[in-house]
Amino acid sequence: MPSSTEAETPAEESAGKTRTAPSRRRPSPWRRRMATAVSVFGELLITGGVVLGLFVAYSLWWTNVVANQEAKRDSSAVREHWEAAPDDDGDDTTPPPAYDPQDGIGFLHVPAMTGDDILVKPGTGLDVLNGGVAGYYEDPVASAMPWDEEGNFSLAAHRDGHGAKFHDIDKIDVGDPIVFETENTWYVYRTSAILPETSKYNTEVLAPIPEESGATEAGRYITLTTCTPLYTSRHRYVVWGELVRTEDVDEMRTPPEELRETE
Amino acid sequence: MYGWIWRHLPGNVLVRALISLLLALGAVYLLFEYVFPWAEPLLPFNDVTVDEGQETGQ
Numbered sequence: 001m002p003s004s005t006e007a008e009t010p011a012e013e014s015a016g017k018t019r020t021a022p023s024r025r026r027p028s029p030w031r032r033r034m035a036t037a038v039s040v041f042g043e044l045l046i047t048g049g050v051v052l053g054l055f056v057a058y059s060l061w062w063t064n065v066v067a068n069q070e071a072k073r074d075s076s077a078v079r080e081h082w083e084a085a086p087d088d089d090g091d092d093t094t095p096p097p098a099y100d101p102q103d104g105i106g107f108l109h110v111p112a113m114t115g116d117d118i119l120v121k122p123g124t125g126l127d128v129l130n131g132g133v134a135g136y137y138e139d140p141v142a143s144a145m146p147w148d149e150e151g152n153f154s155l156a157a158h159r160d161g162h163g164a165k166f167h168d169i170d171k172i173d174v175g176d177p178i179v180f181e182t183e184n185t186w187y188v189y190r191t192s193a194i195l196p197e198t199s200k201y202n203t204e205v206l207a208p209i210p211e212e213s214g215a216t217e218a219g220r221y222i223t224l225t226t227c228t229p230l231y232t233s234r235h236r237y238v239v240w241g242e243l244v245r246t247e248d249v250d251e252m253r254t255p256p257e258e259l260r261e262t263e
Numbered sequence: 264m265y266g267w268i269w270r271h272l273p274g275n276v277l278v279r280a281l282i283s284l285l286l287a288l289g290a291v292y293l294l295f296e297y298v299f300p301w302a303e304p305l306l307p308f309n310d311v312t313v314d315e316g317q318e319t320g321q
Contacts, residue, residue, distance in 0.1 A: 043264045054291060058299045059308065124312045126304055140314055156312040166311070203313050226311045233310035 059161045067132030067163035074131065075119045078104045082183045092147045092182045105145075106182040108134055108155065109259050110224075112191075113168045117181065124156045132163025134224075141206035146180050146187040146220070146243075153180070154206045154223040159230060159237075166226035169237050170196070177258035178222055178241045184249050186256045189222045189241030197228055197235045205238045213240035 027035070081103065107117040121128050124135040134157035136143040144151020157165040172178075172191055180187040193213035198205065206223060209215050220243035228237035247256050268286075272279040303309060 039266070040264045051294065054294055055299055055302070058295055059303065062295060063303075126309070129311065137312070158309065158311055161309060198313075200310065200313055205313060225313055227309075231308065233307050236311075236313050 063130070063161040064132075064163055067130060067158075067161075069132075071119055071132030071163055074104055074121075074133070075107070075117070078106075078119065092184055093145075104133065105136075106180055109179040109181060109255070110172060110176070111259060112172045112176040113166070116165070118157065118165045120155060120180070129156065129158055130162045132165065133157070134165055137206055140203045141208075143206070144208065144220075146182065146222070147185070148220070150218040150220055151208045152206060152210055152221040152223055154225065156225045159226045159228065166224060166237075167230075169224060169226050169239060170228075172224075172239050177244075178224070178239075179256060179259055180222070181249070181255075186247040186249060187220075187222075188244045188247065188256050188258055190244050191239060192221075192242045193240045195238040195240075198238060200227075200233070200236050202236065205236075205240075210240055212238075215240070215242070219243070 101122055104119045104121045106120055108120055109117050119133040121131070121133045121135050123138050128135045134155045136145075137154040137156065141152075141154065143154040146153050157163075159166055159169070172194065174191050174194060176191045178189040178191060180189070192215070195205065195212060198212075204210070205212060205225065208221075209218055210221060210223060213221070215221060222241040222243070224239040224241075226237050227233040228235050269279060269283070272282050274282070
């Protein structure tokens with residue numbers, strides 16, 4: 001075969017047309033190389049598309065599976081711990097021995113948003129939130145605890161993926177109950193204000209007196225934050241509540257009336 | 264690329280199809296277990312907290 005392949009190509013094509021031989025002619029090395037390059041490029045594009053599709057499946061489905069499993073395990077660990085080691089003095093600020101707050105401090109119930117109880121753990125890092133839980137802020141503004149005399153109990157959780165515990169935060173209306181359950185106490189809050197969109201740098205919403213909610217004096221507040229709009233992290237969605245009352249947990253762990261309508 | 268892999272797999276069509284399936288599943292496993300968890304925090308889809316503008320941590 002001569003090495004001047006380019007000059008030969010048209011001749012080959014016309015020869016191929018005129019001839020009716022059924023045997024396929026070998027394409028020139030240059031054409032073969034081009035065909036290989038194009039097909040590898042095409043296969044890479046298809047692979048890239050499949051990988052992106054898999055990433056969507058991972059983000060919106062698989063992370064939920066993993067996180068819900070983890071949250072379920074951790075939640076039952078906390079409940080078992082509560083049953084095993086009754087805290088007799090009924091004061092949440094003195095936890096029973098061998099209690100590790102990393103396990104979770106209690107459960108958030110927001111019937112308007114979800115029928116699930118959401119385990120609450122310390123911290124808002126991804127390592128915490130990816131476990132399908134809500135976390136209370138340690139920085140930039142440290143959260144108060146529900147049992148504190150006053151302050152703002154500020155929480156964050158995922159809107160999508162990783163359990164998506166605050167997925168339906170937009171279903172919460174002003175006046176809806178937000179209940180936090182600890183070992184000994186139900187803390188019943190009522191939604192007082194909603195901020196559907198704010199800057200992700202707006203740390204004011206976590207302030208002990210969150211003024212944007214209309215609060216003017218020290219009190220016992222709760223703040224839920226997550227990202228908005230759905231599937232992005234462009235802004236933050238904030239829901240505030242004010243403590244209405246507390247209720248002691250009885251032996252049956254009967255939920256307060258705010259939760260009973262839905263259960 | 265995939266044709267090259269196919270030609271280099273041993274066995275008849277059935278065996279090759281089985282090996283291909285295993286390879287594909289292995290690739291998906293590696294993606295779900297290692298690649299995606301690594302890539303996800305680098306993408307701006309999952310920041311849910313308010314912060315003071317640090318890029319990391321949240």
